[in-house]
Amino acid sequence: MKKKDIILIVLVLLLAGGLFLWRQMAGAKEGAAVRVTVNGEVYGVYSLLEPQDIVIDTELGHNLLQIRDGKAVMVEADCPDGYCRQQSSIRHNHQTIVCLPHKIVAEVVGSGTSTDEQIPDVVAK
Amino acid sequence: MKGDGETMYKKVPLYAMLVALAMIFSYVEALLPISFGVPGMKLGLANLIVVIGLYLLKPGEVLLISVLRIVLVGYLFGNGMSIVYSLAGGLLSFVLMTLLQKIKGFSMIGVSIAGGVSHNVGQLLVAALVLESGAVFYYAPVLLIAGLVTGTLIGIIAGRIVKEVKKGSRQLFD
Ligand SMILES: [Zn+2]
Numbered sequence: 001m002k003k004k005d006i007i008l009i010v011l012v013l014l015l016a017g018g019l020f021l022w023r024q025m026a027g028a029k030e031g032a033a034v035r036v037t038v039n040g041e042v043y044g045v046y047s048l049l050e051p052q053d054i055v056i057d058t059e060l061g062h063n064l065l066q067i068r069d070g071k072a073v074m075v076e077a078d079c080p081d082g083y084c085r086q087q088s089s090i091r092h093n094h095q096t097i098v099c100l101p102h103k104i105v106a107e108v109v110g111s112g113t114s115t116d117e118q119i120p121d122v123v124a125k
Numbered sequence: 126m127k128g129d130g131e132t133m134y135k136k137v138p139l140y141a142m143l144v145a146l147a148m149i150f151s152y153v154e155a156l157l158p159i160s161f162g163v164p165g166m167k168l169g170l171a172n173l174i175v176v177i178g179l180y181l182l183k184p185g186e187v188l189l190i191s192v193l194r195i196v197l198v199g200y201l202f203g204n205g206m207s208i209v210y211s212l213a214g215g216l217l218s219f220v221l222m223t224l225l226q227k228i229k230g231f232s233m234i235g236v237s238i239a240g241g242v243s244h245n246v247g248q249l250l251v252a253a254l255v256l257e258s259g260a261v262f263y264y265a266p267v268l269l270i271a272g273l274v275t276g277t278l279i280g281i282i283a284g285r286i287v288k289e290v291k292k293g294s295r296q297l298f299d
Contacts, residue, residue: 001232001234001235002230002231002232002235003230004228004230004231004235005231005232005234005235005238008231008235008238008239009238009273009277012238012242012269012270012272012273013270013273015269016265016266016269016270016273017266019262019265019266019269020266023263023266037256037257037258039257040256040257040258081206081207094260094263095263096260096261096263098252098256098260098261100206100252100255100256101206103255103256103257104256105256105258105260105261107258107260
């Protein structure tokens with residue numbers, strides 16, 4: 001191990017740490033909703049507060065995203081790799097479930113605050 | 126030219142062996158249930174072969190072995206998408222590792238770390254491009270650390286192997 005190796009390791013650690021902090025500040029709190037995008041375009045935004053089944057049928061295939069107990073998980077997908085069904089459930093801001101073959105991203109979005117503060121928002125509507 | 130022919134004759138089995146070894150690593154990796162949150166991403170264990178190659182062979186030869194491995198593995202165990210992932214990770218890490226090797230002052234561990242980290246960054250970039258979404262960068266910190274750890278381990282192992290190979294078969298590489 002040489003001096004430049006150590007510098008490289010420190011740089012990678014700083015970068016990872018910096019990105020992590022930035023991510024936490026952007027809000028690792030529980031999100032308020034899941035935004036589903038297909039091919040980069042918004043397919044729909046769904047509240048995490050109510051249990052629901054979101055069917056995502058496109059020309060690329062079929063997916064079913066399920067929301068239960070404030071968490072979203074991909075329960076059905078007819079994509080060739082099936083990786084999206086293996087991904088763990090999401091509930092915190094910016095966590096994602098990705099189905100690459102179907103070009104689907106489900107991302108938790110919210111005000112960056114707790115779900116309690118979301119309620120007045122819903123009521124206001 | 127006679128000398129070249131002889132070297133070639135001795136090196137072909139070595140290429141075949143390295144490609145085969147790299148394929149075994151890729152296969153093991155495909156079996157490992159490790160997920161970084163981004164589907165289809167790989168740890169990059171086959172990078173071990175690339176790192177070893179960089180210290181025993183010419184860069185062009187290493188690139189050939191690396192691309193052969195990716196195409197063969199993709200054809201045998203993967204799908205179209207996994208080839209794109211692997212190529213992005215493989216090429217980016219190859220470029221960065223050869224660069225660091227040229228710069229001097231880095232040991233094999235440093236070179237290997239650059240390879241591990243850039244391998245993961247390459248895959249992340251492809252995922253972001255395919256999905257037309259930056260959401261996958263949520264996993265960037267995890268992937269950077271994972272690249273650092275695998276890179277360090279691969280660098281240490283590669284260092285030992287290269288030392289042994291150089292001791293064992295001087296005539297092959299001199
Ligand atoms: Zn899928």
